[in-house]
Amino acid sequence: EAQVTQNPRYLITVTGKKLTVTCSQNMNHEYMSWYRQDPGLGLRQIYYSMNVEVTDKGDVPEGYKVSRKEKRNFPLILESPSPNQTSLYFCASSADRGAYEQYFGPGTRLTVT
């Protein structure tokens, strides 16, 4: 089954404690990205990756890091989480950028206290 998986699905942490949210896709997609979803603000892109070792900033990259060492994996790293990073996070993948269907993961609900 074609899918994007994220882990963990739910996470409660404290300010400053480094965390990583994993993302993996089994569709051999070139393009992967991370979004955050906040009430009234919709989906905003954090980072994206065109291929292995190629990443770039989206609209709201501050406070986040990513890496793309393997085609299937695209982890999101919060080195020093803050309460304003409490949000619902989605990983997505597609065959290419722009005009292609994006497949979203199930989401990770992060709370930073």
Add this chain to the structure above:
Amino acid sequence: GENVEQHPSTLSVQEGDSAVIKCTYSDSASNYFPWYKQELGKGPQLIIDIRSNVGEKKDQRIAVTLNKTAKHFSLHITETQPEDSAVYFCAASIPSGYSTLTFGKGTMLLVSP
């Protein structure tokens, strides 16, 4: 960059009625306009998309129209059913450089039996 405005933010209809969600975009170079449906607790899923070389596209009870001159596009759902209740996102993509999708803020559709 691209800016996508979506209206209304919430929409309540009776089962069997039609629902219309409207989006406007700012960059005339945008050429791909997808619509995503997000059910509670899940990631967004593509339901229909349209490219700038066509004015309308239908898929059963769902249709999308595009007016390039006015830079707006709309989602039409006919004969709504309770399972249509979800958050709907429109998006636009510019076909240049590292083009990415810009999403609207979403519309919560509630279909009452």
